[in-house]
Amino acid sequence: MTIGIVVFPGSNCDRDVRWALEGCLGQPTRFLWHEERDLTGLEAIVIPGGFSYGDYLRCGAIARFAPVLEEVSAFAGRGGPVLGICNGFQVLTEMGLLPGALTRNRSLHFLCESTRLQVEPGACQWLHHYTSGEQISLPIAHGEGRYQVDPEELQRLEERGQVVLRYVANPNGSLGDVAGLSNQRGNVLGLMPHPERACDPTTGGIDGRRLLEMACS
Amino acid sequence: MPLFHARVQVTLRPSVLDPAGEATRAAAARLGVQGVQRLRIGKSVEVALEAPDLAAAEAQLGLLSDRLLANPVIEDWTLELAEAE
Numbered sequence: 001m002t003i004g005i006v007v008f009p010g011s012n013c014d015r016d017v018r019w020a021l022e023g024c025l026g027q028p029t030r031f032l033w034h035e036e037r038d039l040t041g042l043e044a045i046v047i048p049g050g051f052s053y054g055d056y057l058r059c060g061a062i063a064r065f066a067p068v069l070e071e072v073s074a075f076a077g078r079g080g081p082v083l084g085i086c087n088g089f090q091v092l093t094e095m096g097l098l099p100g101a102l103t104r105n106r107s108l109h110f111l112c113e114s115t116r117l118q119v120e121p122g123a124c125q126w127l128h129h130y131t132s133g134e135q136i137s138l139p140i141a142h143g144e145g146r147y148q149v150d151p152e153e154l155q156r157l158e159e160r161g162q163v164v165l166r167y168v169a170n171p172n173g174s175l176g177d178v179a180g181l182s183n184q185r186g187n188v189l190g191l192m193p194h195p196e197r198a199c200d201p202t203t204g205g206i207d208g209r210r211l212l213e214m215a216c217s
Numbered sequence: 218m219p220l221f222h223a224r225v226q227v228t229l230r231p232s233v234l235d236p237a238g239e240a241t242r243a244a245a246a247r248l249g250v251q252g253v254q255r256l257r258i259g260k261s262v263e264v265a266l267e268a269p270d271l272a273a274a275e276a277q278l279g280l281l282s283d284r285l286l287a288n289p290v291i292e293d294w295t296l297e298l299a300e301a302e
Contacts (some may be wrong), residue, residue, distance in 0.1 A: 057285070063287065065285075106236050108240055148233055
């Protein structure tokens with residue numbers, strides 16, 4: 001069982017995700033270069049953080065047209081588990097796999113800190129190992145993480161239980177305190193915090209571990 | 218094939234907070250420029266495009282603006298288009 005990790009020019013958390021999955025969880029991974037189309041044998045796909053294509057135009061806007069993402073989109077459509085972390089979340093919204101957009105932090109500062117999150121797993125299979133209302137700590141590291149969507153759509157997302165991760169103390173001005181969103185089916189999760197940086201107790205906690213473990217089950 | 222020159226203006230939708238615009242507005246006041254009530258930052262994209270006619274050029278630029286240059290969730294766009302001299 002192998003997990004695919006998408007690599008764009010400008011990705012910079014691809015190796016962190018590999019280290020978390022292989023080093024901490026003993027799970028084999030395969031890097032998927034942005035021009036590849038072959039997802040054969042992959043059980044789950046992770047779109048990691050970074051600055052795909054230099055964040056030109058908008059974060060994730062150019063990545064959306066990468067050949068590999070056409071296949072990832074089809075994979076998600078078949079119910080395959082897809083996880084987008086940070087820039088990966090931005091890419092998922094640009095692809096239309098998740099609604100809304102991630103915009104410049106209200107403070108204009110790049111934020112690199114630990115955040116408290118409230119988990120409401122709902123139907124999200126990535127969060128299956130967390131309990132409803134549980135609070136966890138994960139690091140964030142982003143300049144454009146302010147979630148934006150029209151109020152009616154946010155209302156619908158809330159009603160359907162798709163707002164699965166919420167900031168306890170909103171750091172960036174996200175509407176609805178949104179830190180992570182699931183699709184309705186529960187197989188696609190996008191989140192701004194970095195679970196792969198919270199898998200080893202020596203580097204600041206293991207609250208992200210149960211999330212990545214879902215890629216292995 | 219005729220050549221068309223286009224300028225696509227991409228602006229944040231009015232409902233979307235523009236923190237960079239707000240910071241610039243505050244700096245305008247510190248510069249001594251008073252009375253700036255609104256300052257929103259957008260993008261201007263210049264495009265030179267070959268197309269059979271004006272209508273075809275407009276259709277191509279509409280697709281380009283809607284699907285790539287702007288994200289309709291947070292942005293609006295307008296198009297200025299003319300055939301090159």
